[in-house]
Amino acid sequence: MYELRVNGESYRLDVPVGRTLAGVLRDDLGLTGTKVACGEGHCGACTVLVDGVPTLSCIKLVHTVGEHEVTTIEGLRDHPLVDAFVRADALQCGYCTPGQIVSASALVAANPTPTSDEIRHQMAGNICRCGTYPKIEEAILTWRD
Amino acid sequence: MARLIRTEKEVEGRYEEQWVVVDEDVLDQWPTGPREVVGRPAPRVDGRLRASGQARYTADVRLPGMLHAAVLRSPHARARVTRLDLEPARRATGVRGVLGPDDLNGLTREPSYRGAGIAAVAADSLAEARAALDVIEIEWEVLEPLLDADEAVARGSLLAEPTNYERGDLDQGLAQADVVVEAEYRTQTVLHNSMEPHQSVCQWEGDTLTIYTSTQWIWGVRADVAAALGLPEDKVRVVCEFMGGGFGSKNGPGDFTYIAAELARLTGRPVRCALTRREENLDAGNRNATIQRLVAGARSDGTLTALGGEFVASLGWDGWLASTAGPMQMLYACDNVRTVEYGAKLNTPPMKAFRAPGFVEGTFGLECLLDGLAAKLDLDPLELRRRNHADADLVDGRPFSSKNLAECYRRAEKHWARRHEVRARSEGSWKRGVGLASQTWYGGGGPPSYAWVRVGGDGRASVVTAMQDIGTGTRTAMAQIAAEELGLPLERVTVALGDSARGPYASVSAGSSTTPSMGPAVRSAAADAAEQILELAAERFHVERRVLSLRDGHIVSSDGGSWPIEEITGLLEEGQIQGRGNRGPNPAGMRVLTFGVQVAEVAVDVETGEVRVERVAAIHDVGRVINPLGASSQVEGGIIQAIGHTLSEERLLDPATGDVLNQTLDAYRMPTIADVPEIVSELVDIPDEHLTNLGSKGLGEPPIIPTAAAIANAIRDATGADVRSLPLSREEMLRALREAEQRRREPVGATTA
Numbered sequence: 001m002y003e004l005r006v007n008g009e010s011y012r013l014d015v016p017v018g019r020t021l022a023g024v025l026r027d028d029l030g031l032t033g034t035k036v037a038c039g040e041g042h043c044g045a046c047t048v049l050v051d052g053v054p055t056l057s058c059i060k061l062v063h064t065v066g067e068h069e070v071t072t073i074e075g076l077r078d079h080p081l082v083d084a085f086v087r088a089d090a091l092q093c094g095y096c097t098p099g100q101i102v103s104a105s106a107l108v109a110a111n112p113t114p115t116s117d118e119i120r121h122q123m124a125g126n127i128c129r130c131g132t133y134p135k136i137e138e139a140i141l142t143w144r145d
Numbered sequence: 146m147a148r149l150i151r152t153e154k155e156v157e158g159r160y161e162e163q164w165v166v167v168d169e170d171v172l173d174q175w176p177t178g179p180r181e182v183v184g185r186p187a188p189r190v191d192g193r194l195r196a197s198g199q200a201r202y203t204a205d206v207r208l209p210g211m212l213h214a215a216v217l218r219s220p221h222a223r224a225r226v227t228r229l230d231l232e233p234a235r236r237a238t239g240v241r242g243v244l245g246p247d248d249l250n251g252l253t254r255e256p257s258y259r260g261a262g263i264a265a266v267a268a269d270s271l272a273e274a275r276a277a278l279d280v281i282e283i284e285w286e287v288l289e290p291l292l293d294a295d296e297a298v299a300r301g302s303l304l305a306e307p308t309n310y311e312r313g314d315l316d317q318g319l320a321q322a323d324v325v326v327e328a329e330y331r332t333q334t335v336l337h338n339s340m341e342p343h344q345s346v347c348q349w350e351g352d353t354l355t356i357y358t359s360t361q362w363i364w365g366v367r368a369d370v371a372a373a374l375g376l377p378e379d380k381v382r383v384v385c386e387f388m389g390g391g392f393g394s395k396n397g398p399g400d401f402t403y404i405a406a407e408l409a410r411l412t413g414r415p416v417r418c419a420l421t422r423r424e425e426n427l428d429a430g431n432r433n434a435t436i437q438r439l440v441a442g443a444r445s446d447g448t449l450t451a452l453g454g455e456f457v458a459s460l461g462w463d464g465w466l467a468s469t470a471g472p473m474q475m476l477y478a479c480d481n482v483r484t485v486e487y488g489a490k491l492n493t494p495p496m497k498a499f500r501a502p503g504f505v506e507g508t509f510g511l512e513c514l515l516d517g518l519a520a521k522l523d524l525d526p527l528e529l530r531r532r533n534h535a536d537a538d539l540v541d542g543r544p545f546s547s548k549n550l551a552e553c554y555r556r557a558e559k560h561w562a563r564r565h566e567v568r569a570r571s572e573g574s575w576k577r578g579v580g581l582a583s584q585t586w587y588g589g590g591g592p593p594s595y596a597w598v599r600v601g602g603d604g605r606a607s608v609v610t611a612m613q614d615i616g617t618g619t620r621t622a623m624a625q626i627a628a629e630e631l632g633l634p635l636e637r638v639t640v641a642l643g644d645s646a647r648g649p650y651a652s653v654s655a656g657s658s659t660t661p662s663m664g665p666a667v668r669s670a671a672a673d674a675a676e677q678i679l680e681l682a683a684e685r686f687h688v689e690r691r692v693l694s695l696r697d698g699h700i701v702s703s704d705g706g707s708w709p710i711e712e713i714t715g716l717l718e719e720g721q722i723q724g725r726g727n728r729g730p731n732p733a734g735m736r737v738l739t740f741g742v743q744v745a746e747v748a749v750d751v752e753t754g755e756v757r758v759e760r761v762a763a764i765h766d767v768g769r770v771i772n773p774l775g776a777s778s779q780v781e782g783g784i785i786q787a788i789g790h791t792l793s794e795e796r797l798l799d800p801a802t803g804d805v806l807n808q809t810l811d812a813y814r815m816p817t818i819a820d821v822p823e824i825v826s827e828l829v830d831i832p833d834e835h836l837t838n839l840g841s842k843g844l845g846e847p848p849i850i851p852t853a854a855a856i857a858n859a860i861r862d863a864t865g866a867d868v869r870s871l872p873l874s875r876e877e878m879l880r881a882l883r884e885a886e887q888r889r890r891e892p893v894g895a896t897t898a
Contacts, residue, residue, distance in 0.1 A: 018272075032205035033198020035389075037340040038422040042810035045340060073198035086192035089774045092782060093616025094195025095340035095389030101196060124819040127810065129340050129390055130616055131785030133818040135778060 004065060006031065007075030013062075021065060022046045022057035025072060033073035033098045037127075044126035047099040048072045054106045054125075073098035076105055081143050088139035092130035100126045104140050114140060150730055154591050156656040157393070157498045158468050167592045170665065170729030172672055172838040175629070177769075177831060181697070183629040184830075186774035190621045190640065191387070191614070200387040203359040204419065206346045212241055212267040214408055214418035215274035216401070217281055218427065219256030219263055222290035222492040222803025226254040226263065230282035234266050237280055239273030242266070242412040249407050250373075251400035257462045258494045259804050260427025262400055267408040267416050290492035290803040294436060294459040297489035304460050308486040310474055312539065318451030318481025322442025325451075326517040330439065330510035331870040332853075334459065334796040335432040335789075336425075336813060337499055341389020343429050344419030345398070347405035354406055355382045358398070361391040361615050362653040363645050366398045373403065379646075385613045386643035392786075393498030394430040395615075396655050423808040430497025431796060434459040435469050437510035441517075447524050447532040449479040456486040456507070463495035464488070467503030472511045472850075474540050475738070476585050477533040492803050498655060500786065501846035504586055505853070509871060512582035512854030516861055526858065527554060527561050530583055530742075538736040546732050547833035547840075549766040550583065550740040556827055557581065560744040560762035564862065567746050571863070574752040577759075580858025581744045582851035588767065588843035589737030589836060590661030591728070595649035598627055598670040598724035600678065604698065604711040606631050608640045608670070612651030612663055617845055618775035619659045623667045625771055626839070630671035631678075632695030633710070652728075657739065657843025660771060662728055665837035670726025677722050682713045732835040739847045741765035743784070745855035746822075749863050751882055754875030758788055758856055762825040768842040769832035776844055780826035783848030789816045791853040795872050865889075 002013045006029065015024055025031045025048070034057055037045035041059035048057045049071035076082065081101050084090075091097040100123070107114055107122045114122070119140050128136065147168050154161045179185050194200040226246070235243050244265045246254045252262045264281060268274035291297055319325060345358040354376065360366050363383045371378040388395070405418035420429060435458050442451035456469040468474075470484035499505075519526040531554055537544050564579035571577045596610040608627045614620040620640045628638045642648065652662035675695050682700045683690040692703040700708045714722060731737060746760040761784050770776050793814040797806040807813045826848075832840025857868050866881035 026205075027207075030207070031198075032201070032207075035198075035202075035204065035340070037342070037389075038810045040422065040809060042422075043340070077197045077199075082193065082196050085196045086188050089188060089192075089618075089778050091189070091192060091195055092618070092778060093340060093388065093390040094192075094200060095202065095616075097196045098198040120819045120821075124817040127340070127815055127817060129338055129392075129786075129815065130778075131782030131816070131821075132778060133785060133816075133821045134781050134824055136818060137821075 002063065004062065004070065006070045007072060015062060017063055019062050020058055021048065021060040021062045024062045025057060031072050031074050035095050035098060037095060044103060045096045045099040047102045047126065049102060049106060052106060052109065054103050073102055076101060079105055081105055081108065081139065084139040084143040088135045088142065090132050090135035090139040092132055096126060096128045100128065100136055108140065108143055116141065152591065152730055155587050155589065156653060156658065157502055158471060158504065158587055165592045167730045168727040170669065170838050172669060174832055174834065174838055174840045180629050182625045182635050183771055184773065187621055187625055187635055187772050188774065189618055190624050195387065202341055202387045202389050203344050203346065203357050203385065204341055206357045208346060208348055208415040211346065211415040211417055212269060212408065212412060213271040213274050214265055214267045214404055214416050215271065215278050216262050216404060217264040217278045218424065219259060219261045221256065221285060221287050222259045223288040224256055225286045225288060226283060227286050228282065228284040231264060233280040233282060234277040237277035239269040240266055240277045241268060241414065242408045244404065244407055249403060251403050258492050260424065260494055265404045265408065267412055292491055292493060292798065292800060292803050294457045294489040294491065297491055298457055298487045302490045304464060304488040304490045305466050308466060310470060311483045313481035315451050315453045315481050315483035319442045321444065321450040323445040324518065324521045325440065325442045326514060326521060327440045328514055328517060328869055330437040330513060332435045332506040332509055333871050334434045335499060335794050336796050337392045337394040337430060338425065338813065338815060339390035339392060339394060342420045342422060342425045343395060343399055343401055344417060345402040345405045346415055346417045347402065347409040348415035349409055353380045353382060355384065356402060357384045358402060359388045359395060360385050360613060361395045361655050363611055363613055364650055365396060365653060366402065367645050369398050370402060370406065374406065382646040384644045388613060388615050391615050392500050393502060393655055396498060396653060422810060426808040426813060427494055427805055431494060432499035432502065433461065433464065433496035435506045437469065439510050439514050441514050443518055443522060445522065447522055447529045449477055449533045451481045452479045454484045456484065458486065458488050459491055459493065460488045461491055461493040461495040464497065467498065469503045469507040471504055472507040472585065476511065476535065476583060478535040478539060479533065493798065500849050501586055504850050508582065508584055508850050509853040509857065512851060513857050513869065516580065516858040517867065526581060530554065541736065543734055543736040546735040546737045546835040547768065548740055549829045549831055552829050553740060553742045553764040553766055556764045557742045557744055557762065574750050575748050576751055576863040577746065577748045578859045578863025579744060579746050580855050580862050581742060582854035582858060584741045584847055584851040586657065586739045586847050586850055588657035588661065588739040588847065589731055590652065590658035590843060591731050593650060594652045594662045594666045594728040596663065596666040596670040596726045597649060598674045600674050600714055600722040602711070602715045602717045604709065604714050605637045606633055608638065608667055609648045610642055610651045610663065611645050611648035612642045613654050614642065615654045617654065617659065617779060618772060619654065619663065621775060622660055622771040623663060626664050626667045627671040630668050631675050633698055637698065657845045657847065659843065661837065661842050664771065664839045664841055666726045666728040668726065668838050670724040673726060674722045674724030678710065678713055685713060729837055735835055737836055737842065739765065739767050739842050741847050741851065743851045743855045745852065745859045747856055747859040747863055749860055749878065751864055754878035756792060756860060756873055756878055758822045760823040761852060763848055764827045764829065765844065765847050766829040767844045767847060768836060769840040770828050770830045771841060776828055777826050779844045780848040781824050784824055784852050785816050785821055787849045787852030788820065790871060791856050792872055
């Protein structure tokens with residue numbers, strides 16, 4: 001048995017070694033807000049926070065999470081960034097959006113008033129194929145409005 | 146009044162004549178300009194669901210007892226299976242079903258491209274399915290692949306007969322020209338890489354097959370699967386409520402759907418078959434590479450006398466020949482045009498439509514060539530385009546239903562005027578310049594398409610139609626149209642879509658056709674419901690129907706009376722007002738097209754060949770704009786995808802084996818937020834007075850079309866170098882700079898553009 005802390009809840013799991021955090025979140029806990037788009041850590045869609053640090057859950061083995069607290073998009077539903085993204089139209093198909101918001105939440109937690117350059121640097125690991133980047137930048141610039 | 150008409154249906158530039166039953170469109174268009182809801186910026190009605198991870202995509206569907214499929218794919222571009230033993234896979238842990246080449250059409254013993262499916266396994270978990278693939282015993286005879294497009298044309302390996310087009314006489318046109326330019330352009334293979342991989346979950350319930358699938362066309366999947374499986378169409382139910390991008394690659398069911406359906410039938414369990422990212426970049430389609438050998442001639446005043454081109458498209462093992470010659474035939478008023486197009490059949494993964502297929506590639510060649518011509522003529526590139534403006538369609542002689550390209554040019558002037566100031570900002574090895582390119586495309590949509598609108602006692606409305614929202618924001622646009630017609634605030638309208646069993650037929654979300662096809666049907670259904678409400682109100686309030694209208698949630702009388710809409714709809718108790726709407730016909734005898742122009746600003750490091758796009762201004766004419774906010778997102782997204790295929794994206798093949806070398810997203814370089822320039826987008830927003838009850842055309846594709854040429858032309862402006870091969874890598878940039886340097890040294894005898 002293995003204990004995993006997600007969004008303030010504790011889950012007891014019986015999963016084989018080698019399972020990814022993304023797989024457990026989506027398939028065992030039903031937290032499908034975390035998306036998997038490449039499955040090998042290249043696109044950022046699966047980003048979750050582990051003790052506040054953006055982490056690629058598709059290449060994070062669940063047994064390496066240990067005591068640390070996992071925060072997924074489900075734990076950020078009331079974060080002002082969600083509305084900021086909607087207001088700015090910072091999503092099209094929306095498949096990368098939960099990962100974008102999770103990454104952005106870590107950015108604004110560390111730096112509540114990021115500049116455009118800081119946003120472009122910090123968010124460069126989250127690919128959006130629809131090309132909503134200008135609106136993502138706007139959403140993060142205006143997240144507290 | 147329904148009637149049967151013979152009409153043209155156009156998708157992605159392919160026209161088909163067909164009979165359709167249409168209802169006459171009796172509604173007048175709304176006046177030009179923003180209305181109460183339509184024409185005003187609206188955040189997506191489903192934005193919160195998507196952003197907060199609550200929207201359920203196909204990838205999120207979890208059915209009880211669901212199995213997971215994995216597909217064994219050919220490691221060779223061309224080979225023959227000499228021995229295949231599936232038994233070890235059948236015995237592997239967790240395996241519930243195995244399919245081989247004898248079991249399904251999409252699986253083969255003689256793969257003709259890297260990634261073709263050979264066998265498939267369904268198991269309790271994806272890990273077990275993949276492990277079972279590893280124990281399949283297979284031996285190969287590897288065969289020589291055909292990978293070169295020119296060689297394929299020479300050997301007659303073509304997917305279709307060459308397409309010939311001619312008007313006037315090209316040779317005569319060249320003889321009349323004072324200036325002639327010739328050049329060869331090349332564009333690369335580009336991968337769609339939708340964020341949600343292609344996938345289906347198939348489940349049999351009795352003799353009905355339910356398919357949850359990530360698709361751009363619910364009804365196309367239904368029809369194709371029903372035909373392939375010999376089922377009546379209403380025994381196939383297709384569901385797609387949310388989907389994670391397609392860009393043309395998800396217009397049909399795909400082999401993964403057939404694999405899931407057959408494994409589900411075999412095992413009696415629901416089965417998911419999802420492509421991995423690597424499979425996505427092998428067998429989910431691509432924008433095919435092209436070779437374009439072009440010539441243009443003009444008189445000294447800039448009048449085009451001749452345009453000619455030979456186009457070779459590397460289609461791969463399967464696919465269709467999208468028109469790369471289309472822009473050359475359609476964009477300018479030139480009397481003498483001759484084009485020939487070849488679709489090479491190669492041992493490479495099949496192409497699929499990718500956002501304005503053919504026109505993206507063809508516009509790159511044509512619009513670069515035109516700037517070469519402008520340089521030789523010593524004529525302003527914008528002026529050259531104005532002088533050759535096509536006032537009517539020269540391909541079939543029809544008038545345009547509307548065309549505001551001249552207005553686009555006028556609005557582009559202020560961006561074009563920046564070139565003197567931009568060039569002056571060149572510094573050291575960094576040279577700056579400005580370029581522009583024009584664009585035309587289809588985007589008129591067409592019938593049939595249907596919608597229902599129901600209004601409940603609480604005065605809220607639902608639009609019901611079995612369409613899909615692929616991320617373009619059509620759900621929101623449809624809600625806006627219904628809200629406008631019903632005089633309701635947007636938050637009182639919901640849209641139910643995404644299920645072929647629970648709504649009427651709707652059009653494909655491809656070819657920039659969703660809004661122009663579906664929007665008029667939704668408006669017509671809302672108007673039908675509104676009319677019923679007003680008739681009831683007239684009766685109830687003892688006033689004439691003609692003095693009543695719906696506004697802001699109220700029934701409003703021209704003499705000043707005003708009643709909340711619930712005062713009428715509330716009388717229904719559990720009852721509902723039902724509105725029904727159809728997409729009317731396209732204007733007879735007219736050509737419906739979209740137009741635009743983009744102005745790009747670049748900086749080029751002439752020492753390293755690095756190219757940076759600093760600003761793109763886009764002005765497009767797509768008729769009435771329903772949602773200016775969503776529309777600006779479409780424009781930005783198109784330009785950003787275009788910047789990827791202009792500068793960094795290229796699927797690389799091993800030239801000896803035909804293996805795909807960059808299947809992963811670290812190796813296949815798509816733009817990130819750090820690569821995005823300033824983007825200024827402007828829409829002309831003049832309704833097409835001849836097109837439907839809305840006057841709206843599609844916007845999904847036009848913005849991706851002219852960007853590459855505008856960037857290349859800006860590079861020429863900055864450096865004098867002609868880049869002619871996409872992507873504009875440093876290698877290509879440095880080659881072009883060396884060539885320009887050589888030309889400066891020996892100015893006589895230069896033959897290229």
